Amino acid sequence: MNRKKSDILEAVLETAKGLHAAGAMDQVTLREFDRLCVPPVTALKPLEIKRIRTQSHVSQAVFAALLNTSLSTVQKWEIGQKRPTGAALKLLHLVKKQGLEIVA
Amino acid sequence: MNRKKSDILEAVLETAKGLHAAGAMDQVTLREFDRLCVPPVTALKPLEIKRIRTQSHVSQAVFAALLNTSLSTVQKWEIGQKRPTGAALKLLHLVKKQGLEIVA
DNA sequence: GCAAACTATAGCACTAAGTGCTATATATAG
DNA sequence: CTATATATAGCACTTAGTGCTATAGTTTGC
CATH class of the missing domain: 1.10.260 (434 Repressor (Amino-terminal Domain))
Known part of the structure; x- marks a missing residue:
């Protein structure tokens, strides 16, 4: 379901900001991108x-x-x-x- | 200020939906667009x-x-x-x- | 330590999206 | 009746968007 995936994305982005503030991480990279599960953007008729x-x-x-x-x-x-x-x-x-x- | 303009836009869109439901209006057109005061989208360096x-x-x-x-x-x-x-x-x-x- | 994968910049070349303009038909407001 | 607005349509141009390749520096894992 999309809501759940979006929640993961938001959580990761929030976590990234927090970790950055703590000096433990600079950014979200492709390495953890699979966990983001971006909602698919399908073509529109x-x-x-x-x-x-x-x-x-x-x-x-x-x-x-x-x-x-x-x-x-x-x-x-x-x-x-x-x-x-x-x-x-x-x-x-x-x-x-x-x-x-x-x-x- | 932008917040105020955006509020106007939101109000008009909401009103349009309401009026449409009441059968009094079909859509927001260019005629009332000046009241919308869309926030300017400037170029980004x-x-x-x-x-x-x-x-x-x-x-x-x-x-x-x-x-x-x-x-x-x-x-x-x-x-x-x-x-x-x-x-x-x-x-x-x-x-x-x-x-x-x-x-x- | 070394190799594999990721990040970022850079340059080349192509396609098609985005844009502007004009015209037509219909509808709406004054 | 006249002005303006909506929507469809077609023509022609520009350039954004994309893909690919190469290089260099960084990070991860074995």
Whole structure:
């Protein structure tokens, strides 16, 4: 389940900060990354993206502004002409699960 | 101040949901967008990006994975070879202000 | 001590995302 | 009726994002 994995991630990040403060660790590296179990960021279909926006009850223009992207880009996402990747896809997943309020 | 603006945004989004449920409004459009006062997403210098990561105490590889981007991209951000824009820049600002835990 | 794996910087080259602009159709506000 | 806003559509350009390889320094484990 995702909640559990996220809890692990948060715990590790918190622990890293604590250990760093104690001078026992400088950072979380790839070595302990497998324990983090990052939630998978799957591809989003055009209609899924549109649903994320409409469920927030904002227009394409407002949605674009809140995500710091262009109107043209949001339109192409929803029509399937371009597909969001990387950080954009991650941000969309965050909005999907946590609501548009997180970008405030 | 940003907190106040964000409060307005959250209030409008919440209100929109409420009005929609009541059948009085379908979505927030550009017409009332000026009232939203979206917090500006300024460009981030290479060293600022590096600080955001190091303050989270994670390696470039882990940081990249958490943002759903590539190691190569994070490296180029920090060296100034490429500059994050759009959704990527927004996500970095979110991490800067709210911590890496939000991507969990 | 030595080898294997990880971190970070660097450079090359390609693809496609992101962007801007224009046009059209529909709907809404004044 | 006129202005403005929403949404879809298409064209063309720039550059972010990605992958790969190499080098050097650091850490882990045998």
